[in-house]
Amino acid sequence: MAHTPSNALSPDQQIEALREDLRHHEHLYYVLDAPELTDAQYDARMNELRRLETEHPELVTPDSPTQRVGGKPKEGFAKVAHSRPMLSLDNAYNEAELRAWAERVVSGLPSGEVVRFVCELKLDGLSLALQYDAGAKHEAVLKTGVTRGNGTIGEDVTTNVRTIRSVPLHIQAAKLAKAGLPQQFEVRGEVVLPQKAFEKMNAEREAAGLAPAANPRNAAAGTIRTLEPNIVAQRRLEFFAYFLLREGEPLLAEQSSALQALREAGFLVNKHARTVGSIDEVLAFINEAEPLRDGLPYEIDGVVIKVDAIAQQRRLGFTGKAPRWAIAYKFPARAAVTRLDDVLFQVGRTGKVTPVAALAPVFIGGTTVTRATLHNADEIARLGVRVGDFVSVERGGDVIPKITEVVEDAKHPRGTSEIIFPSHCPVCGSELVRAEGEVDWRCINAVCPARVREELLHWAARGVMNIEGLGESMVAQLLGQAEEDSESAEGRSGLQPGLSESVSDEGLQTGLAEPIKTSHEPLIRSIADLYSLTREQLLTLERVGEKTADALLAEIERSKQAPLARVLFGLGIRFVGERTASLLAEHFGSLDDLMKASAEDLEAVNEVGPRVAQAIVEFFAEEKNRELVEKLRTVGLTFTAEKRVVGTTFAGLTFVLTGTLPTLTRDEAKQRIEDAGGKVSGSVSKKTSYVVAGEDAGSKLEKAQQLGVAVLDEAGLLALIAG
Structure with a gap:
């Protein structure tokens, strides 16, 4: 065990010896869980180090144990690029x-x-x-x-x-x-x-x-x-x-x-x-x-x-x-049985109305759950659930709890109140519509307060325009909504805003389930209005001082530099997520060209199918959306991107890669094929144009030979690209 330094040492030697001693004991306590000192002994040595550093401030270093807790950041947290992307896992x-x-x-x-x-x-x-x-x-x-x-x-x-x-x-x-x-x-x-x-x-x-x-x-x-x-x-x-x-x-x-x-x-x-x-x-x-x-x-x-x-x-x-x-x-989802006390109806940024179960609080896997998704009217009918029923609730890898079945036995009698899906928006009162072939009911009122609120929260989100400080409470105040209605799902229901993309194209929102109460005249009415906010306006809001106002305005101004892909993602076009937005920006190079694109033009973009293409066409066909785009152009957002140059050599051709190529990685080969206008598929079929086979090619090569699909090696692929 290390010991406290002797006073016979010089101050710098005493300080260094104490630092090493404290680091040693921190490692024992916090990493190895094998402490050798009592808390009092540890504190005595830390206090001695603080005394010496106070007497000799020139010897203080940032890595000293006394410097773990410093002052708070002056301007919030700076953005830093990672040396290598921190990807999620399948x-x-x-x-x-x-x-x-x-x-x-x-x-x-x-x-x-x-x-x-x-x-x-x-x-x-x-x-x-x-x-x-x-x-x-x-x-x-x-x-x-x-x-x-x-x-x-x-x-x-x-x-x-x-x-x-x-x-x-x-x-x-x-x-x-x-x-x-x-x-x-x-x-x-x-x-x-x-x-x-x-x-x-x-x-x-x-x-x-x-x-x-x-x-x-x-x-x-x-x-x-x-x-x-x-x-x-x-x-x-x-x-x-x-x-x-x-x-x-x-x-x-x-x-x-x-x-x-x-x-x-x-x-x-x-x-x-x-x-x-x-x-x-x-x-x-x-x-x-x-x-x-x-x-x-x-x-x-x-x-x-x-x-x-x-x-x-x-x-x-x-x-x-x-x-x-x-x-x-x-791991498999954890489940528990609880009572369904009520059903609330929430309105998301695309107008989708989602039924949310209000549950008697139940503890599942470390979290008290009081809300669960019921997805849509069809799911309510499938479950046959009623208010007052006892239901099995799962909380699995998707984070958002869900009801899996109604529990009916001697201890769990059935409820009596049928769940009636609303015919009109629970927030603005507009009639709900259901498109042919879809399961979701939607509010199509473009200025519905709930839709505008969710659009703003999406625009400000970290993966979109990343506007720090524009959270639930601030958005509610800017829209003139009573702050009690801006409560986030976290803490109130166990649902987590911003983590729900796996549920649907817009997820289980934290939107309101009842008509929104207003507290004052709104300062903004759309995304574009964010960029005309003034310091004086912000200072009229509760708990907003000069520093908060200046920081928010700086964040809004900085968001103008966000690339076109982020702008597209932020617009909230149905089915256009982060990756699709990037592919669209690379393909068209400008928002103007994207707005003019036909469904056929859009389907030429890699990974864009008919449903996505139609949603994009419909979005830009709406006058309200075109007006929003023009306002955003006026305030100076980024409307252009570096256009990915795609050749026509492989137009209409589909390739499958298998085995290990001599010099190209699979991703590099895919990039070259796509740059030449081709598409890469994961499976071989009669529609496959070529199979590119490397060393130790497996079943895909065998299937290509059975179907008579042409097979290339790396050299053949490169020659085809060059030709």
Whole structure:
């Protein structure tokens, strides 16, 4: 055990010795869970270090244990680009889906090549990237901590990350050498709020008359973005490291080696991890991990499986949104039985009316649930549910709870009140319409207060225009709505705004379920009006001071620089998500050309089908929408993008890739084909024009030969492109 330094040493020697001693004991306590000091002994040594640094301020360094809690950021959180995108993972929900993924992995690698997998618990928190830079004496010091954000750009939350005791501020040269790490590297991992800390926080919130947080993940996400580092320090967040990079590339040859290196460097690495050699062993790990859910001090919702060898990861590559070499196995949904007390009807930004069940509070998987989606009128009819019924509610990987069945037995009698789907909008009173072939009823009143509210929240969202400060409360005030109606679903119902795309094209909104009450004349009536707001107008709102007003105006002004793809996504065109918006921007190069495009023109865009094309045509055919576009043009938003030059060599041709090509990765080959005007499919059929086969091509090559489809090697593909 390290000891307190002798007063015979010089002040700088005493300070350095105390720092090393405190770092040693922080590691024992927060990482190894094996403390050797009492709290009083630790505090005494920390106080001694503070005294010496106060007497010798010139010796204070940013990585000192006394500097974990600093001042709050002056201008909020700066945006930072990631060295490598922080992508989401594809999910598997059963053994068959997991085995199918494993087969795709094996078929994507040379025949006979051994594949090993690393299994890790899927922690239910938020992703974080830590950058370490070179310090004195061959050491490494924490430089920045950045949230995942939209996967490409996150927020610099370094001041808050420094308060997390399991994050090393300083790594000694000896530890770096033992771990085989350079002085500059990046660590990625998950921030979680332990269950006890979550319960303590909610008890404090309730004592203060505040709504409790919905779940530990939401609480952790909110905490890490709090502007008061002192509050963050009190929450006792933990950081589990699981990825190691340098300049955007994996640092070591295996994922298992990276986990070991992180442990040796002093990071907290989850002990429930295993490297295995078959999918059967992966399933065995999953079967062992699932029973741990209720006994762990933090939330988990599945197991992450990764291909161990980095060289194999590189060959497998990525899809548009996720790595092919990793997958998340999600545990089965947790369920409980409770009473359906009422049904509310919410209006989303496209006018879709969603029925939401108001439930007697029930605890499911770490969250008190009081709301669940009923999806639409057809789902209500299918379930045969009535108000007063006892229902089974599931909370699974989709986050949003859902009703799966009506429970009827001696202990659970049926309800008596039929659920009547409204014929008119519950907010503005307009008649609802249902398009032929669709299940959803919609309010088509373009100025319906609920629609406008949701349009504004979508426009301001992090993945769209990213306007910090334009949240539920601010939007309600700007629209002149009573603030009590702007309550977010989090804390009130257990639903999470902004995390519901998996439910439908607009998801389960946090919109209102009853006519909106107004408190004053609205300052804005549309998205475009945001850009004419003044400081004086904002200062008339409750709890808005000069700093808040100036910060919001600066965020609104900055949003004008957002690329065309973000503008398209923000317009809220049905079925046009983030990826489709990017493809449209690349294809047309300007909003004007997109607005003039016919359905046939739109269907020529990769991944755009008839339904999406028709929705785009209908959107721009509406006069209201064209007026909105012109207003946005006037205020200076970005209406052009770099147009992706697509040739016509492969126009009308469909290609399938199989095996390992000599020089091109699969993604590079796909890019070249699409740049030449072709399309790439995942399966071989009679409509396939060419199969491009590399080394160890599998069943796709065999099927091509059976069907008489032409087969090319890489050289043949390149020659065809050149020709």
